[in-house]
Amino acid sequence: xxxxxxxxxxxxxxxxxxxxxxxxxxxxxxxxxxxxxxxxxxxxxxxxxxxxxxxxxxxxxxxxxxxxxxxxxxxxxxxxxxxxxxxxxxxxxxxxxxxxxxxxxxxxxxxxxxxxxxxxxxxxxxxxxxxxxxxxxxxxxxxxxxxxxxxxxxxxxxxxxxxxxxxxxxxxxxxxxxxxxxxxxxxxxxxxxxxxxxxxxxx
Numbered sequence: 001x002x003x004x005x006x007x008x009x010x011x012x013x014x015x016x017x018x019x020x021x022x023x024x025x026x027x028x029x030x031x032x033x034x035x036x037x038x039x040x041x042x043x044x045x046x047x048x049x050x051x052x053x054x055x056x057x058x059x060x061x062x063x064x065x066x067x068x069x070x071x072x073x074x075x076x077x078x079x080x081x082x083x084x085x086x087x088x089x090x091x092x093x094x095x096x097x098x099x100x101x102x103x104x105x106x107x108x109x110x111x112x113x114x115x116x117x118x119x120x121x122x123x124x125x126x127x128x129x130x131x132x133x134x135x136x137x138x139x140x141x142x143x144x145x146x147x148x149x150x151x152x153x154x155x156x157x158x159x160x161x162x163x164x165x166x167x168x169x170x171x172x173x174x175x176x177x178x179x180x181x182x183x184x185x186x187x188x189x190x191x192x193x194x195x196x197x198x199x200x201x202x203x
Contacts, residue, residue: 013199
């Protein structure tokens with residue numbers, strides 16, 4: 001099922017997402033058992049620009065149905081946090097002189113998912129009126145922000161409303177290897193098994 005949707009045209013995928021996310025079954029988290037209402041919307045990195053346009057169309061179409069979307073771009077979130085804390089200027093000043101590993105270590109400290117990112121996402125959720133949360137910008141923040149770390153920590157605070165993460169790669173399940181987020185279809189972003197592939201969900 002997933003493979004068929006990944007091969008489908010973007011307009012076809014848009015219609016599926018509008019009908020699914022706009023449905024009472026999805027918004028009321030029916031049929032999930034005791035699982036957290038997390039959904040991965042995978043797409044080929046080759047169509048990243050087109051997917052940005054699709055997401056805007058999706059938000060507009062859902063708004064017309066009375067479904068409010070809270071959008072959080074992880075790259076924009078990281079930049080905002082660094083600006084507020086004064087780390088953005090440090091980054092610009094040291095980007096050339098530091099090694100890649102030094103920069104990575106510092107960014108992972110500054111933007112820790114458990115203590116920094118997810119608390120800010122939680123704050124924004126608390127101050128917004130919304131029916132579903134969209135997370136994007138996953139590819140832009142790799143490797144200093146890992147999507148599975150965000151989801152692992154977010155599941156503690158995002159249980160009331162569905163969350164959809166737009167993922168430039170593959171979300172695969174197998175009996176042998178379990179579930180994994182494979183960024184760009186090449187880089188395994190570690191195991192995460194509690195989300196549903198949105199293309200496997202029925203309306």
